[in-house]
Amino acid sequence: MILTVKEIAERIGGAVDGDGSAEISAVAGLEEARPGDLSFCKDPKHVKAVAGTKATALILPETWFEPFPCAAAIRVAAPDEACMAAAAIFAPPAPVRAPGIHPTAIVAENVSIGRNVHIGPYTVIERGATIGDGCTIEAQVYIGEDCRIGDGCHIYPQTTLREGTVLGKRVILHCGVRIGGDGYGYTHEVSPDGKISISKIPQLGIVELGDDVEVGSNTTIDRARLGRTKVGACTKIDNLVQVAHNVQIGSCSGLIAQCGVAGSAHIGSGVLIWAQAGISGHIHVNDRAQVGPQAGVPQDVPAGSYVIGTPAGSLRDVAAIALAPKAISRLRADVKELKKKIGG
Amino acid sequence: MILTVKEIAERIGGAVDGDGSAEISAVAGLEEARPGDLSFCKDPKHVKAVAGTKATALILPETWFEPFPCAAAIRVAAPDEACMAAAAIFAPPAPVRAPGIHPTAIVAENVSIGRNVHIGPYTVIERGATIGDGCTIEAQVYIGEDCRIGDGCHIYPQTTLREGTVLGKRVILHCGVRIGGDGYGYTHEVSPDGKISISKIPQLGIVELGDDVEVGSNTTIDRARLGRTKVGACTKIDNLVQVAHNVQIGSCSGLIAQCGVAGSAHIGSGVLIWAQAGISGHIHVNDRAQVGPQAGVPQDVPAGSYVIGTPAGSLRDVAAIALAPKAISRLRADVKELKKKIGG
């Protein structure tokens, strides 16, 4: 789609400053914008980024007095809202998933399906499953026996839910999510002659996700050994995250990309675990705590605290280690000085 | 399914203590149990956890004399066995995958299929593949040309095996496992005028997994450049693990979630690599060694040793670094004292 700056200004409610006939085909950030893009800036702090942009036009606040290198600007009272409105014009339209079951979907006979449900091509739903009202189950999904999917869930293509999984309402699962895989559990026995034998511990539990949980692409959440691996309401999980068996996560927490939570750990509510951090098994990360990126957490984290580093401690602990070489250099100089004085 | 405490006690062989008519619908751990759950405790050390549980009933050893806040207990001689037996009653029944090829499975003409094999809907098996007796290949699986699958393997939905992959007997692949992807290999050339050209190095080898190997959800194991990427018998790999091209792993080793092994590394037998650890290319982690969580291992690890940290060293090395700030503070105080004495 191509629109002129003037046409966009009319749609989002702004005043054209410059060449209103300039043509726009996309919206992008200042640094990545190309000719033909509309970009935006609301803060005079970013004068330099504005000066360097390749965008054809900008959305700017009415109070912007700095120069800009573009063919035109659209001046608005509320740049954030205007920008989202402009982006929505050019965004690929959200695909429509009309209610109905695709003829190639294989749905077992006793599956219960609510009203206004979309089930896409080549999706397989096994016996005993329940799909709530208004769900969108896209193409090539696998839903195992006796899964219960609440109202309004959206399951993207190529996602698997093993048997017995329970989803609350409005849960979003992105492509490649794996719910309910067997937890990693084995018994090792070493016989008197040193021979190792390894047996699989049955993983008899399930996974339960609360209302409004969202799970990112290719994330894995294992079924409990006994009972339930649980993710509380409104918790948001990013891509490539590992949640091991029997983990319990509270509500409104966030798990950022590539972090991992080991078996039976308890994560409270309002907790934020940053990217690539790892939480050891059986420990408690209490409410509103934050775990920094790449931190390795071997023991309980008090409510509301921030930990970072491996093994995780306070920011002060991490800084003290980072500054150790400098402190050592200074001490070395002092000691040298002392030696000189004494030796002299 | 709902059973009374009395009914469960009869099935698992125990004596009811309290209200045998209390109703139970699931088994769960002490901390995560809810009303309606049966939980369990075998160790008087956990008196506090028992006191705080919300379970409706507990499985307890006959020798438990502490109070418990539940409607009933089932007293048994062997709590572990009783608990697993109770859990099995409520567990989602393991789905039955009866022998047979689903009519929507696409199996090339010259594929050899053993006896009692299940092949699920929308699975694709390419020419020249061999499937052993008693295999379960679930829905939406992809098995490439000339793969050889041993007897009794279980391949969960949405798993891919690229051409030439060899699985031993009783191998388990969980959902989203990727076997035989091209290894990461390129040649870089910089021409005299500074232009970089990058060419792909053909990845001509295969992947071979030994008997009783289990691979967790969304784990990736790349094909060798030449020869075979190999995982030895009985080695267990968790979720989201990366095994690069030409890696050689021995038998009975364990690779925990999100760890990674770079190209051509050798991992011995009985080795344990903990979560999020990374093993550099071409090095040897020898038999029975353990690599701690998040460790980064740049060089060979001797047999039977434990390494931790990045770059990985002994626990003592890691502790020495963690304690450096304290040691520095003490030294600083000493030096200050000395200065005073000398200066005074």
Place this chain on the structure above:
Amino acid sequence: MILTVKEIAERIGGAVDGDGSAEISAVAGLEEARPGDLSFCKDPKHVKAVAGTKATALILPETWFEPFPCAAAIRVAAPDEACMAAAAIFAPPAPVRAPGIHPTAIVAENVSIGRNVHIGPYTVIERGATIGDGCTIEAQVYIGEDCRIGDGCHIYPQTTLREGTVLGKRVILHCGVRIGGDGYGYTHEVSPDGKISISKIPQLGIVELGDDVEVGSNTTIDRARLGRTKVGACTKIDNLVQVAHNVQIGSCSGLIAQCGVAGSAHIGSGVLIWAQAGISGHIHVNDRAQVGPQAGVPQDVPAGSYVIGTPAGSLRDVAAIALAPKAISRLRADVKELKKKIGG
């Protein structure tokens, strides 16, 4: 396939030294070779590895005078080329994907498909998509609305491209790749009574991959919040990598397994990010920089520099911390000595 050493020598152009009738069924590295394998060595430095090999035969340079424990050798002028030629003989033949649309592929009516395109079984292509000439789209792939796939792309099984994704020419996507998932973006509001409410920020942008990009198994690349998440021409991404929304990556860069790049970060051209490293959001890693394995990068990295550690610094910084315990020991001894002198 089984060939004699003599037959192989004839095919690759070499002279047999030893038993030309020895039978070979595969090519493998010196250390992992088994009886029946052909291995290779070009460098006299590896005398020890040659002495320990279990290979039945070796490819050796004409100038090799050391002993070898194999039934035969094939002596050649150019061992590298000879070895690749021998490997190609035994490699599983690259599967043929003949042009044509499999009858089970579901291709929306207005999809534009170029010449000589292969579309595999159970693949789904939504309306408005464009597939260039000579593309191979394998089995069970999902391509969303309005995606544009350039000429000569190869998309392996069970890959998903969400709506609007743009691929350049000759892009390779390995199994399980997820392109265009929603970025991780939410607004948090805490009401005066302490109640948290979390809303999803619409992710309106797309993902754009340049010509000759290759993406490894189970890697995830999220769509932009606005504009485009962009990977430049010839950049190669390994397995299980996370590329967050609005990330901009230049050309000819490499992202090794399990590394992650947070939202809106800029990665230059010719950059190499090693395994398991993490790049914070909004920072710049400039051209030709290298980020070491497991490094955590919280701030901009200058062009051409090498950083390592968490928080990432120079190799010298990391070494200084690793050596701190030794330095402290030495200082402690000095201080003790001084105390003795003064106190005495």
